[in-house]
Amino acid sequence: xxxxxxxxxxxxxxxxxxxxxxxxxxxxxxxxxxxxxxxxxxxxxxxxxxxxxxxxxxxxxxxxxxxxxxxxxxxxxxxxxxxxxxxxxxxxxxxxxxxxxxxxxxxxxxxxxxxxxxxxxxxxxxxxxxxxxxxxxxxxxxxxxxxxxxxxxxxxxxxxxxxxxxxxxxxxxxxxxxxxxxxxxxxxxxxxxxxxxxxxxxxxxxxxxxxxxxxxxxxxxxxxxxxxxxxxxxxxxxxxxxxxxxxxxxxxxxxxxxxxxxxxxxxxxxxxxxxxxxxxxxxxxxxxxxxxxxxxxxxxxxxxxxxxxxxxxxxxxxxxxxxxxxxxxxxxxxxxxxxxxxxxxxxxxxxxxxxxxxxxxxxxxxxxxxxxxxxxxxxxxxxxxxxxxxxxxxxxxxxxxxxxxxxxxxxxxxxxxxxxxxxxxxxxxxxxxxxxxxxxxxxxxxxxxxxxxxxxxxxxxxxxxxxxxxxxxxxxxxxxxxxxxxxxxxxxxxxxxxxxxxxxxxxxxxxxxxxxxxxxxxxxxxxxxxxxxxxxxxxxxxxx
Amino acid sequence: xxxxxxxxxxxxxxxxxxxxxxxxxxxxxxxxxxxxxxxxxxxxxxxxxxxxxxxxxxxxxxxxxxxxxxxxxxxxxxxxxxxxxxxxxxxxxxxxxxxxxxxxxxxxxxxxxxxxxxxxxxxxxxxxxxxxxxxxxxxxxxxxxxxxxxxxxxxxxxxxxxxxxxxxxxxxxxxxxxxxxxxxxxxxxxxxxxxxxxxxxxxxxxxxxxxxxxxxxxxxxxxxxxxxxxxxxxxxxxxxxxxxxxxxxxxxxxxxxxxxxxxxxxxxxxxxxxxxxxxxxxxxxxxxxxxxxxxxxxxxxxxxxxxxxxxxxxxxxxxxx
Numbered sequence: 001x002x003x004x005x006x007x008x009x010x011x012x013x014x015x016x017x018x019x020x021x022x023x024x025x026x027x028x029x030x031x032x033x034x035x036x037x038x039x040x041x042x043x044x045x046x047x048x049x050x051x052x053x054x055x056x057x058x059x060x061x062x063x064x065x066x067x068x069x070x071x072x073x074x075x076x077x078x079x080x081x082x083x084x085x086x087x088x089x090x091x092x093x094x095x096x097x098x099x100x101x102x103x104x105x106x107x108x109x110x111x112x113x114x115x116x117x118x119x120x121x122x123x124x125x126x127x128x129x130x131x132x133x134x135x136x137x138x139x140x141x142x143x144x145x146x147x148x149x150x151x152x153x154x155x156x157x158x159x160x161x162x163x164x165x166x167x168x169x170x171x172x173x174x175x176x177x178x179x180x181x182x183x184x185x186x187x188x189x190x191x192x193x194x195x196x197x198x199x200x201x202x203x204x205x206x207x208x209x210x211x212x213x214x215x216x217x218x219x220x221x222x223x224x225x226x227x228x229x230x231x232x233x234x235x236x237x238x239x240x241x242x243x244x245x246x247x248x249x250x251x252x253x254x255x256x257x258x259x260x261x262x263x264x265x266x267x268x269x270x271x272x273x274x275x276x277x278x279x280x281x282x283x284x285x286x287x288x289x290x291x292x293x294x295x296x297x298x299x300x301x302x303x304x305x306x307x308x309x310x311x312x313x314x315x316x317x318x319x320x321x322x323x324x325x326x327x328x329x330x331x332x333x334x335x336x337x338x339x340x341x342x343x344x345x346x347x348x349x350x351x352x353x354x355x356x357x358x359x360x361x362x363x364x365x366x367x368x369x370x371x372x373x374x375x376x377x378x379x380x381x382x383x384x385x386x387x388x389x390x391x392x393x394x395x396x397x398x399x400x401x402x403x404x405x406x407x408x409x410x411x412x413x414x415x416x417x418x419x420x421x422x423x424x425x426x427x428x429x430x431x432x433x434x435x436x437x438x439x440x441x442x443x444x445x446x447x448x449x450x451x452x453x454x455x456x457x458x459x460x461x462x463x464x465x466x467x468x469x470x471x472x473x474x475x476x477x478x479x480x481x482x483x484x485x486x487x488x489x490x491x492x493x494x495x496x497x498x499x500x501x502x503x504x505x506x507x508x509x510x511x512x513x514x515x516x517x518x519x520x521x522x523x524x525x526x527x528x529x530x531x532x533x534x535x536x537x538x539x540x541x542x543x544x
Numbered sequence: 545x546x547x548x549x550x551x552x553x554x555x556x557x558x559x560x561x562x563x564x565x566x567x568x569x570x571x572x573x574x575x576x577x578x579x580x581x582x583x584x585x586x587x588x589x590x591x592x593x594x595x596x597x598x599x600x601x602x603x604x605x606x607x608x609x610x611x612x613x614x615x616x617x618x619x620x621x622x623x624x625x626x627x628x629x630x631x632x633x634x635x636x637x638x639x640x641x642x643x644x645x646x647x648x649x650x651x652x653x654x655x656x657x658x659x660x661x662x663x664x665x666x667x668x669x670x671x672x673x674x675x676x677x678x679x680x681x682x683x684x685x686x687x688x689x690x691x692x693x694x695x696x697x698x699x700x701x702x703x704x705x706x707x708x709x710x711x712x713x714x715x716x717x718x719x720x721x722x723x724x725x726x727x728x729x730x731x732x733x734x735x736x737x738x739x740x741x742x743x744x745x746x747x748x749x750x751x752x753x754x755x756x757x758x759x760x761x762x763x764x765x766x767x768x769x770x771x772x773x774x775x776x777x778x779x780x781x782x783x784x785x786x787x788x789x790x791x792x793x794x795x796x797x798x799x800x801x802x803x804x805x806x807x808x809x810x811x812x813x814x815x816x817x818x819x820x821x822x823x824x825x826x827x828x829x830x831x832x833x834x835x836x837x838x839x840x841x842x843x844x845x846x847x848x849x850x851x852x853x854x855x856x857x858x859x860x861x862x863x864x865x
Contacts, residue, residue: 094769
């Protein structure tokens with residue numbers, strides 16, 4: 001019997017000046033009908049290019065299939081003509097992507113974009129196409145399909161857009177669905193819904209799904225079989241049970257070991273000294289309206305937010321996008337101005353302070369940003385990025401340099417980094433630089449806004465460990481913003497859950513995880529991918 | 545419709561502010577119409593000049609002059625040009641047609657061909673077509689307008705005799721109906737090409753860059769993954785998105801066109817507003833100048849409104865409401 005998809009000895013060649021000759025090397029992989037195969041790996045492992053190779057969507061001629069075969073029901077796609085590939089794409093093999101924001105054409109309606117799939121593969125009358133499109137939107141559980149057909153992508157939420165993408169991909173009942181990190185950009189509760197939807201659609205259509213992800217939690221929830229990739233090589237393939245419970249390759253073990261445990265670590269004693277008290281903080285964003293009226297939209301990003309931060313503790317603020325967690329952080333650091341409330345650092349209320357009055361306090365609260373690529377000036381050398389802060393506050397050039405070198409050492413970077421530019425460093429290293437920059441002013445409080453969400457899981461573990469060490473060593477208090485409850489469980493002493501600008505629950509991490517009082521907290525906890533697999537203590541004891 | 549009315553209402557204070565600003569701006573220039581008139585006539589006594597000023601209302605304090613002017617503008621009375629001895633509004637409306645004609649044809653040519661050339665260049669990236677178009681754009685971008693105008697006259701009017709050298713129409717022939725239209729169109733060719741070349745180069749480069757940027761977007765991959773043909777991807781998916789920056793740019797530059805047309809109008813003796821403004825400036829015919837400014841402001845406001853409406857129909861993310 002011919003397999004649905006059979007990849008043999010696949011080599012995807014990279015342009016000559018790249019770091020390695022092949023993005024994917026000697027890959028053997030197969031996919032059966034009615035099966036979900038997860039391809040897991042960190043960034044640069046070649047998992048996405050594998051998907052593109054199957055679709056015939058490699059950025060040719062620079063990246064191309066150099067060797068090997070991709071048999072789809074016995075037909076070699078590596079040798080197929082452009083025209084044949086086009087006929088297969090969208091009808092027999094279809095694909096969904098990571099970014100629902102950018103994967104849809106912003107100036108075309110959802111209806112037109114779904115319609116294209118029918119128009120370019122089948123001859124059928126317009127009425128029939130419309131009827132089918134409506135049915136699809138119903139199947140992916142989008143509210144008000146009639147309205148959605150007429151909607152433009154920006155009028156839908158991220159989750160709805162991804163549903164529309166799925167509808168589009170399943171329009172012609174393909175044999176294979178390739179999903180390239182389809183839930184990575186979504187909130188955790190939305191992710192759980194979309195995963196469920198993919199699984200349901202797969203089961204009812206008998207589709208073979210090639211699911212690409214970096215998240216072992218997602219793997220545990222959805223996969224029948226797993227294929228682990230590292231630097232273009234398949235290091236391990238097996239059933240989900242085998243790979244997750246009895247990983248054989250050291251890299252797989254390391255990856256699984258790096259997934260933060262959802263069981264909170266033991267509580268630490270809390271200092272009785274409170275360093276920061278935020279009282280009844282209010283911040284609203286307005287848009288529209290203006291001189292001549294019109295509808296004004298008001299978003300309450302922080303609504304009566306009250307939190308305390310004790311010396312030496314890490315307070316986690318968790319919530320989904322739009323919950324206001326970043327706004328609160330930015331208000332505390334005074335990057336945004338809150339409208340009302342108090343931000344008491346010691347006895348000083350920072351909120352009403354002007355630029356000049358704020359200056360002496362600026363150094364006391366420092367921030368680490370989410371995106372290690374965007375938050376460092378690409379034209380400034382690392383040494384200057386770090387030393388600039390102390391020098392602004394009056395340190396001599398030599399003292400600042402000495403301090404910078406010391407900090408580079410603390411964050412685990414070589415002293416030679418001093419004269420380099422940000423682009424010479426990887427994401428994890430840049431985040432270390434960001435941390436060193438924040439520490440240069442010897443702050444009492446560090447506000448970290450999603451510091452690890454842009455990083456691979458193994459790097460993430462290192463950065464979390466570093467933050468922990470620094471906090472203890474410098475007696476820092478930390479506010480840690482995250483959307484990832486696993487991460488929160490591992491670094492935070494206490495957690496505040498935010499939803500729509502309000503803090504709906506605060507408590508010590510272990511207590512909050514064990515007995516969440518708010519229903520939203522329970523919802524968040526139950527949506528964490530792979531919670532059933534990784535919450536069992538058996539798994540962690542098995543990995544040496 | 546409500547949007548249009550709202551925008552027009554919003555335009556009133558803007559135009560008013562422009563009038564007031566222009567009024568004071570022109571007062572900064574030394575001398576007035578009387579100085580020029582007296583200078584040309586020669587041997588004018590101070591008494592005569594004072595008399596003239598009183599007659600023109602130039603002896604009143606500035607705020608009073610402004611108030612009188614504003615009051616007149618309200619009823620669309622733009623005053624009297626002492627230089628041309630005609631009401632300003634008549635003068636301007638005579639010339640308005642010529643200017644609007646030149647502007648419209650220029651914009652259409654520049655945007656139309658710019659988009660087309662940019663598209664061709666982007667689709668044949670790094671082929672001889674792309675290179676040829678890029679070189680063409682570079683050269684036209686760097687060549688001064690007046691020189692292009694003169695060269696076109698030398699080559700196409702004097703040597704080849706294909707087009708007339710100057711003017712908007714051949715009055716001596718007394719054309720009527722379609723013959724007149726043809727005659728004007730014939731006269732229009734060289735000024736339009738001259739004035740549009742620079743913008744054409746600009747839009748070509750913008751369009752090329754915009755196409756290339758859009759072609760790398762995720763939604764293009766999505767369209768490919770759906771099995772949509774390359775032609776449809778280029779001409780429907782990418783083109784519409786790539787047009788947006790060009791339209792924005794064109795909208796901004798319509799205002800600049802009125803100013804830029806002075807050179808072309810003088811080279812081709814095109815009877816447009818630019819020429820009129822130029823003359824008015826030198827004869828200190830402030831009434832006329834203010835009138836032209838006022839009309840230009842109206843024109844720019846109207847064009848901006850049109851561009852915004854066009855833009856919102858191209859890009860659904862922009863709401864007109």
